Amino acid sequence: MDLPTRSESVYAALCRRIGTTEQVVNRRKIVDVSVQMINKLSLIGRRGMNIGSRREGFRLEESDMDHIFWHIRDRVFWDFSQIDYTKATRQTIILSNTSESPPGYTLLWLPFERRSRNADSVCVRINGLLCISSAKYRNRMLSLISSNSIENGPYCSGNHVPLGYDHAHGFFCGFWPPSASSSIDRCHSWPPKDVLIEIIQYGCHFVAIGNNAGNHEDNEWRISFSQAEFKLVHAMNRTQFLTYGLLKLFLKESINKESEKAEKVLSSYHMKTVIFWAIQQNIISDWCPQNLLTCFWVCFK
Numbered sequence: 001m002d003l004p005t006r007s008e009s010v011y012a013a014l015c016r017r018i019g020t021t022e023q024v025v026n027r028r029k030i031v032d033v034s035v036q037m038i039n040k041l042s043l044i045g046r047r048g049m050n051i052g053s054r055r056e057g058f059r060l061e062e063s064d065m066d067h068i069f070w071h072i073r074d075r076v077f078w079d080f081s082q083i084d085y086t087k088a089t090r091q092t093i094i095l096s097n098t099s100e101s102p103p104g105y106t107l108l109w110l111p112f113e114r115r116s117r118n119a120d121s122v123c124v125r126i127n128g129l130l131c132i133s134s135a136k137y138r139n140r141m142l143s144l145i146s147s148n149s150i151e152n153g154p155y156c157s158g159n160h161v162p163l164g165y166d167h168a169h170g171f172f173c174g175f176w177p178p179s180a181s182s183s184i185d186r187c188h189s190w191p192p193k194d195v196l197i198e199i200i201q202y203g204c205h206f207v208a209i210g211n212n213a214g215n216h217e218d219n220e221w222r223i224s225f226s227q228a229e230f231k232l233v234h235a236m237n238r239t240q241f242l243t244y245g246l247l248k249l250f251l252k253e254s255i256n257k258e259s260e261k262a263e264k265v266l267s268s269y270h271m272k273t274v275i276f277w278a279i280q281q282n283i284i285s286d287w288c289p290q291n292l293l294t295c296f297w298v299c300f301k
Helices: 003-018 021-041 134-145 178-186 193-202 226-234 238-258 268-280 289-300
Strands: 046-051 065-077 092-097 105-109 123-126 129-132 150-152 155-160 163-173 204-207 221-224
Touching (some): 003 238, 003 289, 021 046, 046 226, 065 204, 092 129, 129 134, 134 150, 134 155, 163 221, 193 226, 204 226, 226 268, 238 289, 268 289
Parallel strands (some): 065 092, 065 163
Antiparallel strands (some): 046 065, 092 105, 105 129, 105 221, 150 155, 155 163, 163 204, 204 221
């Protein structure tokens, strides 16, 4: 059996394992509708968003219920020029300060020193600035959620039978990070222009975890592009999506299975990052069923 024929066979098997195009589309719609309903019913000014593999359309065994939550009155800005002062009295103004943090991380400080209920008792002084401590914020959220939850990076993790969950609590910024402007310049062929515009216009989030190589690990926040990642996965064609699924399966059933007793150094996030780069850099000229195994091998290498 030649390689294109084998690739088509694996493609068909993945459609059964991961789901047909229609099934994946319907899963995504169901998740989006459920989130919209929850947000409309929320009475405490909180918003939430599904992130991770279930929102992307997977229903694999390891597909947990992953969410990120934030309060709509707490808004992060990159500089003072972005602030609408007519609304400032109804918001907690938070500014990002990336000057002392590694790429992808930032300090969040309160320039007017007006704390919201969510930032009360979790602030520290850093170089004279009143900053929100990610470690204190994460511990506070953990104590409020459930006695069964455990700390897992920026997440509070636990189980709602039959699924596990990872809940991240953080902040929202409606502006694209200036430090990520170079990513816009790379997007000549992928993603499509309309998808890129949506991603940039949405902005980003901040989750409560610092960089252990930085100077302020317990107080830094990681910039999260979960919404952008979801949009990019949606922009994949069918073969690209199935290659991504095959990478996730290979990670779970081969790489991590072999290293169960050792520390797992790779995650599905690495697989996602690899395939994003492979698509954007045009490393593979033709993503089609006959080339699926070649696509997988290029990404794996």
